[in-house]
Amino acid sequence: MTNPSRIRAFTSWRRQLSAALACLALAATLSGCDSPGAISGQDDSDRPVVLTTFTVLADIARNVGGDKITVESITKAGAEIHGYEPTPQDIAKASRAHLILDNGLNLEAWFEQFIVELDVPHVVVSEGVEVMDISEDANAGLPNPHAWMSPVNVQVYVENIRDAFIELDPENREYYTRNATAYNAELETLEKNLVQGLSGLKENERALVTCEGAFSYLARDAGLTEKYIWAVNAEQQATPRQIASAIEFVKDNEVPAVFCESTVSDAPMQQVVQGSGSTYGGTLFVDSLSEADGPVPTYLDLIRHDTDVILQALTGDKP
Ligand SMILES: [Zn+2]
Numbered sequence: 001m002t003n004p005s006r007i008r009a010f011t012s013w014r015r016q017l018s019a020a021l022a023c024l025a026l027a028a029t030l031s032g033c034d035s036p037g038a039i040s041g042q043d044d045s046d047r048p049v050v051l052t053t054f055t056v057l058a059d060i061a062r063n064v065g066g067d068k069i070t071v072e073s074i075t076k077a078g079a080e081i082h083g084y085e086p087t088p089q090d091i092a093k094a095s096r097a098h099l100i101l102d103n104g105l106n107l108e109a110w111f112e113q114f115i116v117e118l119d120v121p122h123v124v125v126s127e128g129v130e131v132m133d134i135s136e137d138a139n140a141g142l143p144n145p146h147a148w149m150s151p152v153n154v155q156v157y158v159e160n161i162r163d164a165f166i167e168l169d170p171e172n173r174e175y176y177t178r179n180a181t182a183y184n185a186e187l188e189t190l191e192k193n194l195v196q197g198l199s200g201l202k203e204n205e206r207a208l209v210t211c212e213g214a215f216s217y218l219a220r221d222a223g224l225t226e227k228y229i230w231a232v233n234a235e236q237q238a239t240p241r242q243i244a245s246a247i248e249f250v251k252d253n254e255v256p257a258v259f260c261e262s263t264v265s266d267a268p269m270q271q272v273v274q275g276s277g278s279t280y281g282g283t284l285f286v287d288s289l290s291e292a293d294g295p296v297p298t299y300l301d302l303i304r305h306d307t308d309v310i311l312q313a314l315t316g317d318k319p
Contacts, residue, residue, distance in 0.1 A: 045070070048098040048168050053108045054081045055289040056148055057101055057125060057157075059299045063183040064161045068172050074100075077294070080263050081287045082107065082233045086114050094118055099168055101125050101161065107145035123164040129153040132216045137231040145232070146286060150217035151191040151303060155184045190303055191221065197307045198222040205314040209250055209258040209278075211238075211269050214286040218306070225253075229268050233261075233287065238268035243275070250276035257281030257313035263288050281313025 049070045052058040058073035065071050074090050075081050094100060097120050102111050104124035115122055130153070131143045147153040162180035166173045199222070206224050208215050213228035227249045229238045250258060250272060258273060259281045260266035266283070273280050284306045285296045296302040 050099045051094055051097045052101045053111060056299050059289060060157055061101055061161050064158060064176055064179050065165055066179050068175060069165060077289055077291045079288060082109055084110050086110055094120060103145060105143040105145035125157040125160045127160055129156045134231045139231040144216045146214040147217055149215060150221050151187040155187050158184050190300055194303055194307050195222055197311055201314055204254055207253050207255045209255055211260040211264055233264055243271050246272045247275040250278045259284045261286050282309040284309060
């Protein structure tokens, strides 16, 4: 897929890289400096260093980059990613990266300002996905940024990442292409299992009530009705009206269980539980993976985990 903005980004990056190398050569001549190593980032190897805005993207990118690219996430596991405030260390680290991958679709409210301060190219990995709009609240009509909650969309992310890595490191074109194809086959199976797994829900169980409106794509794929307290986590302050609206929905539809996400407090959803007589179904993962020893160290784990938790809670079939 041709991507003019990306090509522009890389053309600009190459210009900046040439300029940086020229400066370093000049500095070495003038000062006798002998350590022009800053270009290779913080990684000791000569692999390109790629940063992502959050952990889910980092895992997806690692599946494409394999051992040829060092991938790290700017935000850490468990962090709130929408309204994140980058630290000076984040900026210093990012300034040494070769490429930054961001989700786009207004996910990272902090990113526009962040990238403006850096001479590093970035690629928006959601480019080309079929975007769903937010239907409620002050954010109504804006794109729902959580496109990765459909494995079908993540196949598009993978293609964008593959193309970006080939631009960055053309010598390993075959390697990235092979990795992307293999991972996309896993995503295809993941999508099938997600849809099949949730297809057994009965009519009154087909409602997914969560804190954040982050499940629109998953609910669409699985044929569920979605209800949330707030549209995007940047708000995170549930108003009495939002709580009342969720309670009303749960009562009207006799929804057996409700959920909240790992990166926010579940206190507002506990209010919905108390007010509606429903049960708390468990914690879902969306905006962040867990640590390596937690329940969802990878994106594939995240979708499997959420599918299982939703299914078990809504059918009352607790493990
Ligand atoms: Zn979110």
